[in-house]
Amino acid sequence: MQQRFPVTRSQTHFFRGGGFGSVLVRLGLLDAVLALGPPRLTHQYDFRRNDPTPAVGGPQDPGELGYCLSVRRRPLDHLLVERARETPGVDVWEGANARSVLRDGERVSGLTVERGGVSHEIRAQVVIGADGRASALARGINAPVERRETAARAMYYRYVRGWRGPEGFCNGPEFSFQGDEIVYAFPSDDDLTCIAVSVNLDVFTTFRRAPEAMFAERIAAHPGLARRYQASRPEGRMLGSGPKDALVRTPAGLGWALVEDASLNQDPWTGLGMDNAGLHAVFLAEAVDAWLSGRSDEDDAFAHYRSRRDEHAMPGFIMTAELGRDLSALPGD
Numbered sequence: 001m002q003q004r005f006p007v008t009r010s011q012t013h014f015f016r017g018g019g020f021g022s023v024l025v026r027l028g029l030l031d032a033v034l035a036l037g038p039p040r041l042t043h044q045y046d047f048r049r050n051d052p053t054p055a056v057g058g059p060q061d062p063g064e065l066g067y068c069l070s071v072r073r074r075p076l077d078h079l080l081v082e083r084a085r086e087t088p089g090v091d092v093w094e095g096a097n098a099r100s101v102l103r104d105g106e107r108v109s110g111l112t113v114e115r116g117g118v119s120h121e122i123r124a125q126v127v128i129g130a131d132g133r134a135s136a137l138a139r140g141i142n143a144p145v146e147r148r149e150t151a152a153r154a155m156y157y158r159y160v161r162g163w164r165g166p167e168g169f170c171n172g173p174e175f176s177f178q179g180d181e182i183v184y185a186f187p188s189d190d191d192l193t194c195i196a197v198s199v200n201l202d203v204f205t206t207f208r209r210a211p212e213a214m215f216a217e218r219i220a221a222h223p224g225l226a227r228r229y230q231a232s233r234p235e236g237r238m239l240g241s242g243p244k245d246a247l248v249r250t251p252a253g254l255g256w257a258l259v260e261d262a263s264l265n266q267d268p269w270t271g272l273g274m275d276n277a278g279l280h281a282v283f284l285a286e287a288v289d290a291w292l293s294g295r296s297d298e299d300d301a302f303a304h305y306r307s308r309r310d311e312h313a314m315p316g317f318i319m320t321a322e323l324g325r326d327l328s329a330l331p332g333d
C-alpha cells in the first residue's frame with residue numbers, strides 16, 4: 001500500500017499510560033502529544049445495562065504516567081514520522097510500496113520497494129514488517145498463521161464536539177454495556193470526542209445498510225450516554241471497520257521479523273492494538289539490538305522477542321476473542 005503521512009485511518013485511538021503512553025515517553029514525544037490537547041484520562045466511567053449512573057473507577061493500566069489518552073491518528077502519526085525523520089541513520093521514504101521479498105537461499109536478505117514508479121532493491125541484514133494486518137512481508141514469506149479467531153464483531157465511530165463527561169467535564173473514557181454491544185466515548189485532542197459502537201455480526205448486517213440511522217439508534221439505547229450524545233455536535237462523516245478474523249503469526253525467522261498488527265492483531269473492542277504495537281516494537285528493537293551488537297545470536301534474540309510478545313499479548317488476545325463472541329456474558333452484566 002502506497003502511503004504518505006500523516007494518513008486518515010479507520011481506527012479509534014484510546015491507549016493506556018502503561019502501554020503506548022510509556023513508548024511516547026521513551027521516544028521523548030509525550031509533551032508534543034499533550035500539546036495537541038487531549039485530556040488526561042485519569043478516570044473511567046462504566047455504564048451497565050439501563051443504569052444511567054456510571055461506576056467510576058481509575059484508569060486502566062496507567063503505568064508511571066498515571067493516565068490514559070486518546071489522540072487521533074493523523075496528528076499522532078505526524079509526530080511519530082517526524083521523530084523518525086530526525087533520528088540519525090533513519091531514511092524515511094513516503095509514498096513507497098514494499099513489493100516483494102529478496103532472498104539469499106533460505107534467508108530473507110532485502111526488499112524490492114517501489115517509489116515514484118521506480119523499483120529499488122534494498123538489501124538488509126534484517127527486514128521488519130510493521131505493515132499492518134495485511135502485511136506484504138508476511139505474505140511474501142508465507143509467515144505461518146499460528147492462531148486464527150473467526151471475526152465476531154464490527155465497529156462504527158464518529159467524532160463529536162461539545163461532549164460533556166458524566167461529571168460535566170472530560171477526564172475519562174466511557175464504556176456503556178448493553179446486551180452484546182458496547183458504546184465508547186473517548187475524549188480526544190482538539191476538543192473532539194470519539195464515539196464508537198461495537199456490534200455483533202447480526203446487528204452489523206442491518207447496520208451496514210443504514211449506518212447513520214443505526215448509529216443514532218444504537219446510542220439512543222444507552223441511557224447513560226444518549227442525552228449527552230444528542231446535545232453534542234457531530235463533526236465529519238461516520239467511519240467503520242467490518243469484521244476481520246484475528247490472527248497470530250510466527251513473528252520472526254531467518255533475516256525477517258513481523259511486529260504489531262502484522263504479527264498479532266485482534267478485534268478492536270478491547271482497544272489493545274496500540275499498546276501492543278508500541279510495546280512489541282520496543283521488544284523487537286531490543287532483540288535486534290542484542291543480535292546486531294553481538295550480545296546474542298539471531299535465533300536466541302528472536303526467541304526472546306517471541307516469548308515477550310506472547311507473554312504480553314496472548315492473555316489479551318484470548319480474552320478479546322472469547323468474550324467478544326457475546327458481550328452480554330461479561331461479568332457484572
Ligand SMILES: Cc1cc2nc3c(=O)[nH]c(=O)nc-3n(C[C@H](O)[C@H](O)[C@H](O)COP(=O)(O)OP(=O)(O)OC[C@H]3O[C@@H](n4cnc5c(N)ncnc54)[C@H](O)[C@@H]3O)c2cc1C
Pocket residue numbers: 001002003010011012013014015096097098099130131132133134135136155240241259260261262268271272273274275277
Ligand atoms: C475500528 C478500529 C478501532 C480501533 N481502535 C483502537 C483503539 O481505540 N485503541 C487501540 O489501541 N487500538 C485500536 N485499534 C487497533 C489499532 O489501530 C492497531 O492495532 C494499530 O494501528 C496497529 O498498528 P500497526 O502499525 O501494526 O498497523 P497500521 O496502523 O495498520 O499501520 C501499518 C502501516 O503500514 C503501511 N503499509 C502497509 N502495507 C505496506 C506496503 N506494502 N508498503 C509500505 N507500507 C505499507 C500502511 O499504509 C500503514 O501506514 C482499532 C482498530 C480498528 C480497525
